[in-house]
Amino acid sequence: MKLLELEKHDKARILKIETDEALKGRLNSFGIARGSELTIEACSMGKQTIEILVDGTLIGLRGEEASKIEVERI
Amino acid sequence: MDTIKVVLAGQPNVGKSMLINAMSGSNSLKVGNFSGVTVEKTEVTFHHDSHTLEMVDLPGTYSIRGFTQEEQVAHQYLLNEEYDVIINVLDSTHLQRNLLLTLELLKLNKKMVLALNMADEADKEGLEIDVTQIEAIIGVPTVLVSANSKEGIEDLLHKVHEVADSQERINSNIVYSDPVEEEILEISNLLEEKGFRLRDLTSREIAIRILFEDKDLYKELHEHPIMIELQPRIVASLKHIYTHHDTKNVNDIKANEYIAITRGIRMETVKSKIEDESKNSTQKIDAVLINKIFGIPIFLFLMWSLFQLTFKVGAIPMEYIDAGIGSFGDAVGSLISNPEFRSLVVDGIIAGVGAVLLFLPNIIILYIGIALLETTGYMSRVAFLLDGFFHKFGLHGKSFIPLVTGFGCSVPAYMSTRTLKSEKDRLITLFIIGFMSCGAKLPVYVLFIGVFFAPEEAGNMLFVIYIAGALLGLVMAKALRVFVFKGEDEPFVMEMPKYRLPSFSLIWHTVYNKALSYLKKAGTFILLASMLIWFASAYPKNISIIKKYEEKILLVESNSTLVVNLKNEQKLESLENSYLGQIGKFSQPLFEPLGFDWKMTVALETGLAAKEVVVSTLGVLYAIGDEVDETSSSLAKKLKDKISFASAMAFIVFVMIYLPCLAASMVFAKEAGGYRYLAYLFIFTTITAWIFSFITYRILL
Numbered sequence: 001m002k003l004l005e006l007e008k009h010d011k012a013r014i015l016k017i018e019t020d021e022a023l024k025g026r027l028n029s030f031g032i033a034r035g036s037e038l039t040i041e042a043c044s045m046g047k048q049t050i051e052i053l054v055d056g057t058l059i060g061l062r063g064e065e066a067s068k069i070e071v072e073r074i
Numbered sequence: 075m076d077t078i079k080v081v082l083a084g085q086p087n088v089g090k091s092m093l094i095n096a097m098s099g100s101n102s103l104k105v106g107n108f109s110g111v112t113v114e115k116t117e118v119t120f121h122h123d124s125h126t127l128e129m130v131d132l133p134g135t136y137s138i139r140g141f142t143q144e145e146q147v148a149h150q151y152l153l154n155e156e157y158d159v160i161i162n163v164l165d166s167t168h169l170q171r172n173l174l175l176t177l178e179l180l181k182l183n184k185k186m187v188l189a190l191n192m193a194d195e196a197d198k199e200g201l202e203i204d205v206t207q208i209e210a211i212i213g214v215p216t217v218l219v220s221a222n223s224k225e226g227i228e229d230l231l232h233k234v235h236e237v238a239d240s241q242e243r244i245n246s247n248i249v250y251s252d253p254v255e256e257e258i259l260e261i262s263n264l265l266e267e268k269g270f271r272l273r274d275l276t277s278r279e280i281a282i283r284i285l286f287e288d289k290d291l292y293k294e295l296h297e298h299p300i301m302i303e304l305q306p307r308i309v310a311s312l313k314h315i316y317t318h319h320d321t322k323n324v325n326d327i328k329a330n331e332y333i334a335i336t337r338g339i340r341m342e343t344v345k346s347k348i349e350d351e352s353k354n355s356t357q358k359i360d361a362v363l364i365n366k367i368f369g370i371p372i373f374l375f376l377m378w379s380l381f382q383l384t385f386k387v388g389a390i391p392m393e394y395i396d397a398g399i400g401s402f403g404d405a406v407g408s409l410i411s412n413p414e415f416r417s418l419v420v421d422g423i424i425a426g427v428g429a430v431l432l433f434l435p436n437i438i439i440l441y442i443g444i445a446l447l448e449t450t451g452y453m454s455r456v457a458f459l460l461d462g463f464f465h466k467f468g469l470h471g472k473s474f475i476p477l478v479t480g481f482g483c484s485v486p487a488y489m490s491t492r493t494l495k496s497e498k499d500r501l502i503t504l505f506i507i508g509f510m511s512c513g514a515k516l517p518v519y520v521l522f523i524g525v526f527f528a529p530e531e532a533g534n535m536l537f538v539i540y541i542a543g544a545l546l547g548l549v550m551a552k553a554l555r556v557f558v559f560k561g562e563d564e565p566f567v568m569e570m571p572k573y574r575l576p577s578f579s580l581i582w583h584t585v586y587n588k589a590l591s592y593l594k595k596a597g598t599f600i601l602l603a604s605m606l607i608w609f610a611s612a613y614p615k616n617i618s619i620i621k622k623y624e625e626k627i628l629l630v631e632s633n634s635t636l637v638v639n640l641k642n643e644q645k646l647e648s649l650e651n652s653y654l655g656q657i658g659k660f661s662q663p664l665f666e667p668l669g670f671d672w673k674m675t676v677a678l679e680t681g682l683a684a685k686e687v688v689v690s691t692l693g694v695l696y697a698i699g700d701e702v703d704e705t706s707s708s709l710a711k712k713l714k715d716k717i718s719f720a721s722a723m724a725f726i727v728f729v730m731i732y733l734p735c736l737a738a739s740m741v742f743a744k745e746a747g748g749y750r751y752l753a754y755l756f757i758f759t760t761i762t763a764w765i766f767s768f769i770t771y772r773i774l775l
Contacts (some may be wrong), residue, residue: 021325023565029137030569031171035330038751039571041357042364048462049471051570055170058356060458062465062690071497 003038003061003069006046010040012071019068031055037074077126078114078238082178083152085172086110086134087495087571092131092221093163097683098232101583106448108475108573110134110493113144115151122231130157143500144492152182158187160236161230165194166203168574169344174210178282180246183274185237188216189230194223195572199354200347207343213246217520222577228263236721245276247340250331253318257311258282264307270300284308285315287324292563356451358571363452369459377389379442381540382533385520388436389529395435399428418608420693426604429693429709430596430686433517438440438589440513444482445584445682449576453478454568461566468496468550468555471566473503477547481509481540482588484738487512488745502554504746505562508734508759509547513539513592514685518729521724525714543730550762595686603687607680607694610654619647654695660755668728668764669721669771684735724767731763 004074006012017024027033031054042051056057082090086109094102097118105109118132135145138152152160162179164172190196196203207215215233219226249255250486262277262286272280272294283291284304289736295301319327342575363372404422410416447453453475461471472494487507494500511519514754623644630636649655650672656726657679660673665675673695681688689709696712713722733739733756743752 014176017614019565023141023567024329025137025325026565026567029171030335030567031174033329033333034326036333036482037716042360043366044364044369044459044462045366046462048465049458049566050650051360053357057168057171058360058570058572060461060471060568060570062461062471063562064327065565065567073098 004066005052079128079157081089081130081157089163091165093543096221107451108453113492166190170336170340193218194220202345204343236334381537384439385533390437422608425693426690429689451571451573467552470499480507482732488741498561508545515529519688668724668767727770728763728767
């Protein structure tokens with residue numbers, strides 16, 4: 001499933017990041033990569049933006065980017 | 075005396091600028107609590123232990139391969155410039171992510187010191203950090219510091235001296251995953267057997283670079299015969315690693331290895347005394363502030379409160395300042411006997427500078443509000459909340475940061491657009507920053523609102539003006555996106571910093587410096603401008619007008635009311651024939667449809683230099699045209715008598731939209747990439763201002 005499909009408080013592990021290399025590099029430098037575990041902390045209206053917690057860092061993502069990240073719920 | 079050149083590198087918002095401030099014992103660098111406060115490299119020089127330390131503050135960068143423009147600055151500097159020591163600043167409470175950059179910095183093979191900043195916060199969060207262990211693993215001297223509580227600062231400076239003087243480099247003990255380690259061993263063994271050397275790299279370092287496809291290294295290796303023997307080994311090694319990682323993308327593999335290493339280092343060196351997984355305070359606050367339903371209303375309420383405060387609290391000292399300036403003018407005026415000189419001092423300097431000084435309290439309150447937004451961590455949350463909304467208007471959520479900065483002053487706002495990655499997002503943001511009314515426009519608004527609205531409505535009106543400007547900016551952004559800057563959207567990925575209680579001294583310094591520079595501007599630039607405006611309004615002396623009235627007055631000498639009336643008429647006629655009067659009359663036809671008299675027209679024109687000059691021009695012009703018998707009426711009263719409600723509102727709209735001040739325009743041209751953009755901005759804002767001002771005037775008339 002996609003990161004976008006998760007709900008608030010869900011925990012998940014990243015399986016695959018399907019973005020271009022530049023954005024992937026940026027996500028990597030935030031500690032977001034294959035195998036990283038995350039928690040959904042908050043969503044703005046209509047899931048336009050999503051706040052996730054990865055290894056103690058809070059990161060805001062746009063829904064569009066979240067739809068390019070494949071995860072499994074844990 | 076030796077000079078040591080030290081460069082501070084680290085991820086955004088780890089406190090590099092604040093650390094330099096702490097080390098140098100000054101407050102010269104601007105600090106805040108969001109990524110991208112520092113967008114340019116800045117240098118600070120100070121003395122310590124008979125050495126001169128030259129500290130270079132670089133913009134924070136998440137990765138050495140910069141993503142946005144301001145990160146590229148860091149990248150270019152670290153790779154190409156000469157320096158002695160790198161201080162890699164890390165946030166102790168986010169070691170794992172921060173270490174990712176450290177791993178990249180290690181590859182530069184430069185002398186380095188790790189400064190684990192925010193030690194006091196880590197302590198509060200119950201984190202225990204094993205510094206000796208980190209030193210042992212990474213092979214770099216490490217110090218726990220806190221720029222906030224100043225602990226460890228001396229220690230850090232001593233380490234910098236030591237490292238600068240030492241010759242040898244300690245090897246790091248970073249361990250990759252088993253398959254990668256096996257292959258590193260295979261390749262480095264081969265290199266050892268052949269006795270191959272390259273620069274000052276060890277065989278292990280060469281092997282690691284080969285495996286992670288370091289392009290520069292491959293270029294160098296290419297010229298060596300050893301490549302022939304290495305090639306089959308490399309192919310086999312990569313195959314092994316690919317199988318293990320289940321991908322052939324080396325960047326993915328590298329990312330996974332690095333994340334695993336940093337996670338390993340964190341688990342080995344950081345012990346948390348608090349075991350439970352309960353939510354920390356940042357998460358609790360986020361549950362409210364970026365709540366799906368209440369987030370945006372809360373934000374709007376906070377902004378509304380800020381403008382209410384700006385007006386209501388600001389009005390209290392304003393009365394006294396106004397009265398003070400008035401009696402000061404009278405007192406000084408009575409001391410000067412020469413009428414020409416008295417007019418210059420009272421009507422020129424005191425009226426002009428006084429009109430600007432009057433608004434200092436409002437400016438201070440607005441700046442406190444912006445400083446709070448910048449230092450608490452709320453700024454990034456608003457970007458998060460508004461991204462969806464902004465996105466619909468073709469803007470990026472991150473644009474919020476320069477836009478809010480624009481409420482203070484456009485100059486830093488233009489510069490902070492560098493945190494936007496896409497060139498088109500940057501240009502659109504640059505073009506609409508002017509719609510966010512800057513602090514210098516506040517006096518114009520406060521003056522006119524104070525004249526035309528009841529005190530209880532004033533705060534709301536101020537809020538409406540700012541919001542209307544912002545919304546108009548959004549609409550313009552959409553227009554620019556659709557018609558001019560078409561293109562791809564930039565992704566929104568942004569760190570949400572921890573909430574921090576702003577320290578009193580930090581807010582004090584920020585606001586104090588801004589208030590001081592406002593006063594300095596009033597004492598220099600505005601003073602000069604007021605004198606110029608006075609001169610242009612008092613000269614050339616028209617002998618024929620003077621003669622004409624002298625004769626008329628002689629005829630009615632006995633009737634004192636008639637004399638007063640004639641004297642007023644004379645003043646008005648002289649003013650209209652002055653240089654300023656001529657300019658005003660010449661350009662007035664352009665502004666006639668908006669309901670502006672020539673004085674307002676001139677005020678707009680002089681306002682191109684600086685927005686404060688708008689009020690000081692009005693101050694000077696209406697002081698000269700003053701009735702002779704009414705000595706102490708304030709500018710506000712005069713405006714109420716002479717300007718209609720519709721013209722006043724149209725004037726506010728025009729000021730809200732038209733070109734920012736000279737200083738800001740220059741910065742705009744530089745940031746946008748050429749003066750032709752400034753020409754576009756001039757045309758764009760002037761036409762928009764004229765149209766909206768016209769509509770306002772016609773509706774209210």
